[in-house]
Structure formats: structure tokens, C-alpha cells
Amino acid sequence: MTLADIGNLLIAAIIGFIGGFFTRWPLDKLAERRALLKDMSGRYIVNAQANLNQQGNEFWRLGMLQKVGAAELSACELSRLCRRVVAHGLKDRRQREISTVFKDHRHSLRGLLRWASQESIDLSDGSAVLRRHAEEMDAQSSGKA
Numbered sequence: 001m002t003l004a005d006i007g008n009l010l011i012a013a014i015i016g017f018i019g020g021f022f023t024r025w026p027l028d029k030l031a032e033r034r035a036l037l038k039d040m041s042g043r044y045i046v047n048a049q050a051n052l053n054q055q056g057n058e059f060w061r062l063g064m065l066q067k068v069g070a071a072e073l074s075a076c077e078l079s080r081l082c083r084r085v086v087a088h089g090l091k092d093r094r095q096r097e098i099s100t101v102f103k104d105h106r107h108s109l110r111g112l113l114r115w116a117s118q119e120s121i122d123l124s125d126g127s128a129v130l131r132r133h134a135e136e137m138d139a140q141s142s143g144k145a
């Protein structure tokens with residue numbers, strides 16, 4: 001083996017190490033997100049099955065999503081979480097009626113969860129959410145008048 005061969009071997013090893021590192025890093029992040037999603041869905045399902053009588057309460061379901069930390073999920077991950085919940089025979093979190101009163105970014109489930117998280121609003125308290133909406137409507141109408 002010549003000195004040039006050793007140099008080429010060393011360069012190939014360095015390139016392989018760097019390539020392996022940058023290939024492995026995104027895969028580790030993906031595995032972490034999947035584990036987080038599995039943990040969130042597991043906690044949600046355990047709580048929901050323990051409180052089956054609350055399945056009809058839209059704000060209880062939203063509050064449970066908030067408590068497991070669903071506000072930090074991407075839209076795709078949130079959809080995956082909801083599909084896991086439905087697969088266990090529980091009501092789909094995306095079926096909302098009352099909480100769609102917001103006509104801005106909070107109209108979407110993800111937007112509502114993020115807003116409530118930022119504003120420190122407990123979504124399981126439906127009256128507080130609707131009171132906040134009424135206050136905003138009053139402020140808008142008094143601002144226009």
C-alpha cells in the first residue's frame with residue numbers, strides 16, 4: 001500500500017463518517033417525533049377510555065389534546081394522532097361544532113391548540129373559550145362603531 005492509497009482511504013473514511021452523520025441525524029429526529037406522537041396518543045387514549053362519558057363533550061376532547069401537548073405537533077402529526085385515536089374506537093377530535101366559531105387561524109384544530117397554548121387558555125373550559133370569543137366580537141363591534 002502506497003502513501004497515496006492511505007491518503008485516499010483516509011479521505012474516503014472521513015467522507016463516509018460525515019455522510020453517515022448527516023444521514024443518521026434526520027432519522028434520529030424522525031424516530032424522536034414518532035416516539036413523541038406514540039406517547040401523546042397513548043396518554044390521550046388511556047384518559048379518554050377512562051372517561052368514555054365525556055366523548056360527546058367537544059371541549060373536554062380539545063382540553064385532552066391540549067393536555068397531552070398536541071399544540072407542538074405539525075398538521076400532519078396532529079392528523080396522525082387523530083387517526084390513532086379513532087382507530088381505538090374513540091370519537092374523532094377533528095369533528096368540531098362549537099369551537100369553529102373563530103373565523104381566523106383558530107378555525108383549524110392546530111391553530112386553536114396553538115392559540116390556547118400561547119394565551120394560557122384551558123380548552124376543556126368551554127365557557128371560558130366562548131366568553132373569550134364573545135369579548136373579541138364585542139371589541140370588534142365597538143371598534144367599528
